[in-house]
Amino acid sequence: MIIDCHGHYTTAPKALETWRNRQIAGISEPAQMPKAAELKISDDELRESIETNQPKFMKERGGDLTIFSPRASFMVHHIGDFAVSSTWASICNELIHRVSKLFPENFIGAAMLPQSPGVDPKTCISELDRSMKEYGFVAINLNPDPSGGHWISPPLTDRHWYPIYEKMVEWDIPAMVHVSTSCNACFHTTGAHYINADTTAVMQFIQGDLFKDFPILKFVIPHGGGAAPYHWGRYRGLAQELKKPLLTEQLLKNVFFDACVYHQPGVDLLTKVIPVDNILFASEMISAVRGIDPRRGIITTTPSATWRRSGRSAPRTAARSTKATRGGSIRVSTRR
Amino acid sequence: MIIDCHGHYTTAPKALETWRNRQIAGISEPAQMPKAAELKISDDELRESIETNQPKFMKERGGDLTIFSPRASFMVHHIGDFAVSSTWASICNELIHRVSKLFPENFIGAAMLPQSPGVDPKTCISELDRSMKEYGFVAINLNPDPSGGHWISPPLTDRHWYPIYEKMVEWDIPAMVHVSTSCNACFHTTGAHYINADTTAVMQFIQGDLFKDFPILKFVIPHGGGAAPYHWGRYRGLAQELKKPLLTEQLLKNVFFDACVYHQPGVDLLTKVIPVDNILFASEMISAVRGIDPRRGIITTTPSATWRRSGRSAPRTAARSTKATRGGSIRVSTRR
Numbered sequence: 001m002i003i004d005c006h007g008h009y010t011t012a013p014k015a016l017e018t019w020r021n022r023q024i025a026g027i028s029e030p031a032q033m034p035k036a037a038e039l040k041i042s043d044d045e046l047r048e049s050i051e052t053n054q055p056k057f058m059k060e061r062g063g064d065l066t067i068f069s070p071r072a073s074f075m076v077h078h079i080g081d082f083a084v085s086s087t088w089a090s091i092c093n094e095l096i097h098r099v100s101k102l103f104p105e106n107f108i109g110a111a112m113l114p115q116s117p118g119v120d121p122k123t124c125i126s127e128l129d130r131s132m133k134e135y136g137f138v139a140i141n142l143n144p145d146p147s148g149g150h151w152i153s154p155p156l157t158d159r160h161w162y163p164i165y166e167k168m169v170e171w172d173i174p175a176m177v178h179v180s181t182s183c184n185a186c187f188h189t190t191g192a193h194y195i196n197a198d199t200t201a202v203m204q205f206i207q208g209d210l211f212k213d214f215p216i217l218k219f220v221i222p223h224g225g226g227a228a229p230y231h232w233g234r235y236r237g238l239a240q241e242l243k244k245p246l247l248t249e250q251l252l253k254n255v256f257f258d259a260c261v262y263h264q265p266g267v268d269l270l271t272k273v274i275p276v277d278n279i280l281f282a283s284e285m286i287s288a289v290r291g292i293d294p295r296r297g298i299i300t301t302t303p304s305a306t307w308r309r310s311g312r313s314a315p316r317t318a319a320r321s322t323k324a325t326r327g328g329s330i331r332v333s334t335r336r
Numbered sequence: 337m338i339i340d341c342h343g344h345y346t347t348a349p350k351a352l353e354t355w356r357n358r359q360i361a362g363i364s365e366p367a368q369m370p371k372a373a374e375l376k377i378s379d380d381e382l383r384e385s386i387e388t389n390q391p392k393f394m395k396e397r398g399g400d401l402t403i404f405s406p407r408a409s410f411m412v413h414h415i416g417d418f419a420v421s422s423t424w425a426s427i428c429n430e431l432i433h434r435v436s437k438l439f440p441e442n443f444i445g446a447a448m449l450p451q452s453p454g455v456d457p458k459t460c461i462s463e464l465d466r467s468m469k470e471y472g473f474v475a476i477n478l479n480p481d482p483s484g485g486h487w488i489s490p491p492l493t494d495r496h497w498y499p500i501y502e503k504m505v506e507w508d509i510p511a512m513v514h515v516s517t518s519c520n521a522c523f524h525t526t527g528a529h530y531i532n533a534d535t536t537a538v539m540q541f542i543q544g545d546l547f548k549d550f551p552i553l554k555f556v557i558p559h560g561g562g563a564a565p566y567h568w569g570r571y572r573g574l575a576q577e578l579k580k581p582l583l584t585e586q587l588l589k590n591v592f593f594d595a596c597v598y599h600q601p602g603v604d605l606l607t608k609v610i611p612v613d614n615i616l617f618a619s620e621m622i623s624a625v626r627g628i629d630p631r632r633g634i635i636t637t638t639p640s641a642t643w644r645r646s647g648r649s650a651p652r653t654a655a656r657s658t659k660a661t662r663g664g665s666i667r668v669s670t671r672r
């Protein structure tokens with residue numbers, strides 16, 4: 001089974017965005033604030049939004065199951081307060097749950113958390129628990145910068161985040177470290193903020209001692225690990241300077257990179273530099289970058305066919321690390 | 337001639353740091369503020385700080401001339417106001433000038449600018465002019481985030497920066513986009529802030545239209561271009577989505593990547609993905625990462641010997657793009 005560990009519901013029916021725009025308008029004009037129940041999307045609409053999209057590409061390219069989460073760039077934790085984030089996360093997670101019930105062969109859920117800048121992460125626990133218990137989700141997305149590009153939260157290795165980590169251990173789930181839309185004009189969302197956040201998280205994990213406190217905690221760094229694999233020599237050198245163990249000890253027992261690198265030389269570097277057990281197949285499809293690559297004539301995404309053809313074990317790693325538990329739901333565990 | 341386009345004076349005599357610490361103390365206690373003239377470093381001390389260091393490694397590895405600038409992590413533009421930055425930049429640039437006079441075969445200068453958060457970049461012009469006119473420097477380092485990790489300046493494509501660009505055109509000099517020490521706990525200086533800034537700058541140049549206004553402006557993105565070459569497929573896709581010309585048109589006529597990628601697979605990717613005319617040899621030596629790589633038994637730095645052995649033209653590109661002008665000083669021009 002080929003598992004794609006990084007898919008967002010980027011094709012949700014327009015009604016979702018419309019409701020969200022009303023919610024955002026309601027922040028300044030409370031009388032306009034819509035109720036969650038006012039969002040009505042039928043199963044047929046959900047089916048329609050999906051069936052000509054992700055499963056078609058998955059079939060064409062040989063993927064089987066996608067770990068599916070709400071659209072990352074729509075999380076936008078910096079808009080509104082915790083109550084706004086809470087309602088929005090709840091709606092988005094429920095839609096993911098419905099999609100995964102409608103297409104159980106294709107999707108299994110990962111939760112968006114109701115993060116909000118400056119708010120204690122433990123406020124996210126209730127939605128996290130609900131997503132695991134009621135929806136059978138298998139992972140969460142954790143935003144290291146709910147401010148959207150101002151980076152005012154402490155590093156991921158700080159105790160600030162520990163309530164989330166305790167729950168991750170309790171549910172035995174990994175977190176994908178994933179920011180949302182940037183509201184800082186310096187950072188283009190998908191071209192800078194996403195990649196910078198990935199790089200930043202890797203360096204935080206190298207610098208800190210988080211995995212002494214949580215030896216079985218697992219993180220997936222999306223977008224091929226940001227800049228980290230390309231600069232692996234730099235990170236090996238920095239770990240040494242910081243008198244940390246080798247990266248294989250300090251980082252790679254707990255940190256995994258997805259394969260979302262949209263060109264073959266990048267994928268080649270990733271698989272050459274990072275041990276294959278630390279790479280999870282992923283396509284971020286239908287992705288943040290949706291164009292047709294004129295050089296290849298296909299949608300810009302991880303060249304997944306190559307993985308299968310090459311016989312490399314990376315996609316198999318994802319499959320191998322998946323086990324059926326809890327009444328048939330599929331859980332991702334990268335524990336070795 | 338093999339030119340290394342990225343060297344900082346990381347081995348300056350201790351007296352420099354001591355003076356700087358007094359200056360920083362003087363910000364809160366003005367009575368303690370030292371005069372510039374109180375810093376005394378003899379030519380012998382300068383010679384001693386250099387001769388057993390950079391030229392030795394350059395000789396060992398086959399480099400000829402290094403474009404040499406003040407230590408990037410010591411620029412720390414976020415400490416103090418413009419007056420503090422101005423005195424500090426002036427001192428640091430003068431030392432670079434003295435080193436390049438003492439070792440004219442080995443070094444030629446690039447200027448640090450007296451940037452300060454929230455201060456108009458045109459305040460830097462006087463130091464820039466002085467560095468070119470009096471010192472014969474051939475480049476500048478431009479910090480896109482003088483706040484040190486809070487990113488409160490506009491993107492590099494904003495008119496905010498135009499006074500610097502007008503001077504760059506006037507003097508026909510390139511700028512290396514280079515941040516300094518991070519004061520944001522999220523960002524490790526050399527492991528996250530540097531690399532993020534590189535990635536951010538590349539995406540700003542893709543997103544903006546700066547080179548329509550300044551067709552001959554030239555930037556060097558250090559540290560192998562941050563994450564950009566590794567994610568070249570993503571950037572090609574984003575340029576397409578943004579309806580920009582191909583990266584060869586939109587970016588690569590004006591933007592060049594240095595070769596500071598501290599492991600062979602990274603260098604291989606860089607030279608495979610980026611046209612060779614856009615790669616400038618650089619070692620960032622004696623670098624931000626100074627350890628001995630246990631796998632190679634040498635200082636962690638760009639494996640320069642490989643460039644020479646491989647016969648690739650990247651180092652030759654740097655040489656080819658260098659021309660002697662103005663009474664024998666060497667200027668770097670990447671114009672084709």
